[in-house]
Amino acid sequence: MARRKQGLVGSITSMPWPVGIVLGLIGYVAIRYGIGWYLSSRGGTALAAVGNAANGGAFGPIAWAWLGICCVAALCSLIVRRQRNRLLETQTGLDSLRAMNWRQFEMLVGEAFRRQGYRIEETGLGGADGGIDLRLSKNGKITLVQCKQWRSKRVDVKVVREMYGLLAHHGANAVKIVAVGDFTPDAKWFAQGKPIDLTHGEALLTMIQGVQNTTPSSTHLPLKLTPASAAIPDCPSCGAPMIKRANRRSHETFWGCPKYPACRGTRPA
Numbered sequence: 089m090a091r092r093k094q095g096l097v098g099s100i101t102s103m104p105w106p107v108g109i110v111l112g113l114i115g116y117v118a119i120r121y122g123i124g125w126y127l128s129s130r131g132g133t134a135l136a137a138v139g140n141a142a143n144g145g146a147f148g149p150i151a152w153a154w155l156g157i158c159c160v161a162a163l164c165s166l167i168v169r170r171q172r173n174r175l176l177e178t179q180t181g182l183d184s185l186r187a188m189n190w191r192q193f194e195m196l197v198g199e200a201f202r203r204q205g206y207r208i209e210e211t212g213l214g215g216a217d218g219g220i221d222l223r224l225s226k227n228g229k230i231t232l233v234q235c236k237q238w239r240s241k242r243v244d245v246k247v248v249r250e251m252y253g254l255l256a257h258h259g260a261n262a263v264k265i266v267a268v269g270d271f272t273p274d275a276k277w278f279a280q281g282k283p284i285d286l287t288h289g290e291a292l293l294t295m296i297q298g299v300q301n302t303t304p305s306s307t308h309l310p311l312k313l314t315p316a317s318a319a320i321p322d323c324p325s326c327g328a329p330m331i332k333r334a335n336r337r338s339h340e341t342f343w344g345c346p347k348y349p350a351c352r353g354t355r356p357a
Contacts, residue, residue, distance in 0.1 A: 100161035101168065102210070108165055112158025120151035172199040179296050182289050185268050186239045193237040194221050197266050197292070201233070203299040204320055204329040220254060229261040236267040243267050243286075245274040252284060262327070266292055285328060287347065295346040298331030325353035332357060 100108045176199045198208045209223040222233035251263045262283035270288045323345040333344040343355035
């Protein structure tokens, strides 16, 4: 199962928009001035002639073209990032989750995980019919995600088996299946005791509400997490990223599992 090739613009678009601007400026200087300097310093009549031509501006159009491509990709990255933020912040209930199309649902799930400190890779292997839609990276662990925006049909055991089969094939640590609705009893039974996380609609909505109005972390960059995202602990029972809750009686805050009541793992805040 091969991954989709993004191409040059797609690769730059997938990065934070400031990275695209920086790549454009570096490439412009390297093409416009660096090539001529390098060829001139190598010696030889032919190389010196090409180097002199480059210094005279022969590669100027190529340098400007590269800068333009990077700027367009950076603009696309900025637009997409704002769309993702707006999509997540405007979710109010299960009805709004059901109203979007499958592509918007995939973007929404990706943004929710991104705000929890995951590095997100949209694999392009999914689509309306399923597959690996997202690849999550966090703490050296890889999780494969499939998004199911089925409005009326419950996710059956066949889908869960297929995702479990991809676990070893892709060398991942776990799989997640995120659905608007629910899962069949057979699907839930098959997932027990395996590194399979079944997230139904209500659990997804709880997770989204837990990360709304938080600063999106730039998890496209793999080196460092923001303090807010790095502080989110994992559930001691199932390993899912936890969300803050409040005790109705004492009003004390604590970390709770987003899959409650299916999982009752807690941690002190």
